[in-house]
Amino acid sequence: MPVRSKENFLIFGSPRIEQDEIDEVVASMEVGWLGTGPKVARFEKDFSAYVGAPYAAACNSCTAALHLALVALGLKPGDEVITTPLTFCASVNAIIHAGCTPVLADIDPVTQNIDPECIREKITERTRAILPVHFAGRSCDMDRIMAVAREHDLKVVEDCAHAIETTWKGRHAGTFGDFGCFSFYVTKNVCTGEGGMVVAAGEDAIRHVKVLGLHGMSADAWKRFSDEGYKHYQVIEAGFKYNMMDLQAAIGIHQLKRVEQYFVRRCEIWDRYQDAFAALPLGLPAPEEPGTCHARHLYTILVDPDACGVERDEFLARITREGIGVGVHYLSIPEQPYYRERFGWTLADTPHAVRIGRQTVSLPLSAKLTDADVADVIEAVKRTLNA
Numbered sequence: 001m002p003v004r005s006k007e008n009f010l011i012f013g014s015p016r017i018e019q020d021e022i023d024e025v026v027a028s029m030e031v032g033w034l035g036t037g038p039k040v041a042r043f044e045k046d047f048s049a050y051v052g053a054p055y056a057a058a059c060n061s062c063t064a065a066l067h068l069a070l071v072a073l074g075l076k077p078g079d080e081v082i083t084t085p086l087t088f089c090a091s092v093n094a095i096i097h098a099g100c101t102p103v104l105a106d107i108d109p110v111t112q113n114i115d116p117e118c119i120r121e122k123i124t125e126r127t128r129a130i131l132p133v134h135f136a137g138r139s140c141d142m143d144r145i146m147a148v149a150r151e152h153d154l155k156v157v158e159d160c161a162h163a164i165e166t167t168w169k170g171r172h173a174g175t176f177g178d179f180g181c182f183s184f185y186v187t188k189n190v191c192t193g194e195g196g197m198v199v200a201a202g203e204d205a206i207r208h209v210k211v212l213g214l215h216g217m218s219a220d221a222w223k224r225f226s227d228e229g230y231k232h233y234q235v236i237e238a239g240f241k242y243n244m245m246d247l248q249a250a251i252g253i254h255q256l257k258r259v260e261q262y263f264v265r266r267c268e269i270w271d272r273y274q275d276a277f278a279a280l281p282l283g284l285p286a287p288e289e290p291g292t293c294h295a296r297h298l299y300t301i302l303v304d305p306d307a308c309g310v311e312r313d314e315f316l317a318r319i320t321r322e323g324i325g326v327g328v329h330y331l332s333i334p335e336q337p338y339y340r341e342r343f344g345w346t347l348a349d350t351p352h353a354v355r356i357g358r359q360t361v362s363l364p365l366s367a368k369l370t371d372a373d374v375a376d377v378i379e380a381v382k383r384t385l386n387a
């Protein structure tokens, strides 16, 4: 008998949605304002207040946010942007779509974040920007990354898809670089279904992001249907269609109010996993640096076949048969054929990311999990190792 039956399969990353979100979406539908409107404006305001960034622009995904941030930096074809090989493909695709060349700098095997020393080694005369990812919710070393950026006059765009609650020495992730980009995808710590946010310190920078995100039309084009009289819009550059809908913001406004409550719940789950797995032959997440907040977005274990007696992929198959949904964050970027073919990357270039990408397993960590769910995950991990 599996730990959980097929009907009771524990879905990885299932979001916790409450009545307030449902009511707010219904209210938007009753009013009939579905697209970008007052709820998006409110969500931007609430979010910028939460992370302590003066300005914010909502968009329809973090992928779009990254793309807009890079385009707004005015990078040119051939410019190189350094990022981590242990990330979602969107981080790299955004660089490519902005017309730039991605360059991978290996991770620190303990923090699993991009290694500032490896960034330094990858800098050429064409390097223009760094795109660090706060992996799993653990802050990158922003002192060292910003020091490298200052020394070489580089822009910084932070991929904060995992890092809504993350802080580094009292300051929120996303507020160190020129832009911080957040995700509200279904599995993320605050979700709107699909959604993203760009934050920045400069009003002009965010205004530019908003213009680029809505066809390149000059500011506040959505106001043109209001009762203030028709206004012609002006297209001032070739923009994109990346705006967030009020229907999405309606969910986000209420999710954001519970960000700390959900964080506390994920911390409890995290601590239970750490205790339960301490004596097992798994690699466990390293403690975060003092004075920083880990957003507890992903709880990842390492399945080293020599220590565990099982290959990672067999571990995934077995635990799924126990009725527990798991994830892999991530097979490293050079494992993906497109990038290998286009950029000639080999697995030997970023050995730490490749090894971790082949051993890592993400266990369920949603604030939705009950204590019984968590006990099931622990039991399934133990059975999977002993099978």
Ligand SMILES: *Cc1c(COP(=O)(O)O)cnc(C)c1O
Pocket (backbone or CB within 6 Å): 060, 061, 062, 063, 064, 087, 088, 090, 091, 133, 159, 161, 162, 182, 183, 184, 185, 194, 195, 196
């Ligand atoms: C989820 C994710 C993204 C993309 O976010 P979307 O909102 O789905 O576009 C980008 N980078 C990382 C590291 C992610 O985990």
